[in-house]
Amino acid sequence: MAPAKPLSPDGVRAADETTPLLVAPTTEPNGESATAAISNGKTDDPEEQHQDEIEEEDEPLPIGQILLLCFARLMEPIAFFGIFPFLNKMIHETGGVDKADVGFYSGLIESLFSLTQVCVMIAWGRAADRIGRKPVLVFSLCGVTIATGAFGFSTSFWQMAFFRCLAGVFAGTIVTIRAMISENSTKKTQAQAFSWFAFSGYIGISLGPFIGGTLENPAEKFAFFKNIQLFKDFPYALPTIAIASFGFVAAVISALFIKETLHRHESKGSTDNTPPKSTWEIIKAPGVAIVLGLYGFTMLMAFAYTAVLPVYLFTDIKLGGLQFPPLGISIVMGVGGLAQAVYLLLIFTPLQKRFGTVGVMRLCAYVWPFFFSLGPILNTFRRHDAMVPFWVFGPSGLALGSGVAMAFTAVQLALNDISPSHKEFGTLNALALATSSGTRAFAPALATSIYAVGVGKQIAAGHLFWLILIATALLYAAAVRWLPKKAEGKYYKKVDTDDA
Structure with a gap:
């Protein structure tokens, strides 16, 4: 007889890859298992319910639907980042803003966009939970397509601000896509699904600036457009038209081929008509507030680092930066993005399967x-002209440290599991996402301000920002220990009591 597998702390044996995987059961005060308690309408027959759970966990990932959702997901980062290459120039030329004030107005537009998303995000989520994911997705894609296309035809700063806020109003796209990817996957396949989701986001982040930078002012760049009056009158219309065209295609494909997922995981024997919980009831649900807090914590560090990195790379060595030329800055950011994509595609899924979501986050x-320590360390090498350790620690540290991007996908899986x-x-x-948008509205400005103060006053040799970020990361390491067991992403095989 084969030796019995060891029991987990919950009294269930760890599963191997040849057996069905289930979440370790816990018991509610009324004696009902937690799995049954949250099923809201599954059959009362324990054997039939157990079989339903096994069949659901063993469902293959619908790759076609996931890829279609990832294609629709591209629209949000393309629309968001696509205007960045020409935004400052457009504000100056079209908005009539002095060059000295362009930075303020550029930041204002993006802050208004994020604040608008905060105001409407929960409403879109509630709508998707009530009327379905697909109608909200298609309607939102149409809305952001129109708003983004119209942005390039703005003739004043306030028109630019209006159309950018209007694009923020249609924030239902990313909400519904996240929910639909969750519902198209199981606890066993969601790591792979969300690694693709994250990878598509990186593609969108790369495509957006490429479209905006290549197609702006086409009448001066391309002979084909030089006699088209439309693009002389509206030099920034072509990139937004191109982005809007992509959004239109995404909306049509979503309407025709993406399947509704709202009731996909209901049991065959379910007669449940219970309406979704209120927002406050969801927040009060066990573990939800903790996971939301960790989600916001993760986004805070990401937005702060992303905002300061190009400034740090540009800053003079004697002030605390690396003094890279524009090409060097582009290479560093490109290598970082590529490394993050590799981690998500090739490393995250097996790592999460082996150690669980909590293991990846830890x-x-x-x-x-x-990783954040590289900031002051690399500057110190440059100040002392220690180029050999600089080139050893710089590229290797960037490549290895980029793996922290796995935390963004891991915290999404924790969010799914705690629902x-x-x-x-x-x-x-x-x-x-409302938490993320709210963080994005203030974190970049706060981070760059702290960096500027540290550099300007030479606090800690210009490294004030990095010291604060390192301290924040240490707090995050402590906070991860509070991740609820339900969201740890570890799976166990149920065993009969007689076998224990």
Whole structure:
């Protein structure tokens, strides 16, 4: 007889890859298992319910639907980042703003966009939980397509601000796509699904600036457009038209081929008509507030680092930076993005399967302080002209440290697992994204301001920002220990009591 597998702390044996995987059961005060308690309408027959759970966990990933959702997901980062290459120039020329004030107005437009998303995000999530994911997705894609296309035809700063806010109003796209990817996957396949989701985001972040930078002012760049009066009158219309065309295609494809997922995980024997929980009930659900807090914590560090990195790379060595030329800055950011994509595509899924979501988050939490330490360390090497250790630690540290990007996908899986039920996926994701948008509205400005103060006053040799970020990362490492067990992403095989 084969030796019995060891019991987990919950009294269930760890599963191997040849057996069905289930979440370790816990018991509610009324004696009902937690799995049954959140099923909201599954059959009362324990054997039939157990079989339903096994069949659901063993469902293959619908790759076609996931790829279609990832294609639709491209629109949000393309629309957001596509205007960055020409935004400052457009504000100066079209908006009539002095060059000295362009930075303020550029930041104002993006802050208004993020604040608008905060105001509407939860409403979109509630709508997706009530009327369905697909109608909200298609309607939002149409809205952001129109708003982004119209942005290039603005003739004043306030028109630019209006159309940017209008694009923010249609924030339902990203809310519904996250929910639909969750509902198209199981606990066994969601790591792979969300690694593709994250990878598509990186593609969109790369495509957006390329479209905006290549197609702006086409009448001066391309002979084909030089006699077209439209692009002489509106030099920034072509890139927004191109982005809007992509959005239109995404909306049509979504309407025709993407399947509704709101009720996909309901049991065959379900007669449940219970409406989704209120927003406050979701927040009060066990573990939800903690995971939302960790989600916001993760985004805070990401936005702060991303905002300061190009400034740090540009800053003079004697002030605390690396003094790279524009090409060098582009290479560093490109290599970082490529490394993050590799981690998500090739490393995250097997790592999460082996160590669980909590294991990935703890690993990233331990790496983050060392990754942020590269800022002052590399500057110190440059100040002392120690080029050999600089080129040893610089590229290797960037490549290895980029793995912290796995925390963004891991915290999304924790969010999925902590949801009271699938019916609340839309609202729960909306709460997380509202937190993210709110953080994005203030974190970049706060981070660059702290960096500027540290550099200007030479506090800690210009490294004030990095010291604060390292301290923040250490707090994050401590906070990850509070991740609820339900969101740890570890799976166990149920065994009969007689076998224990």
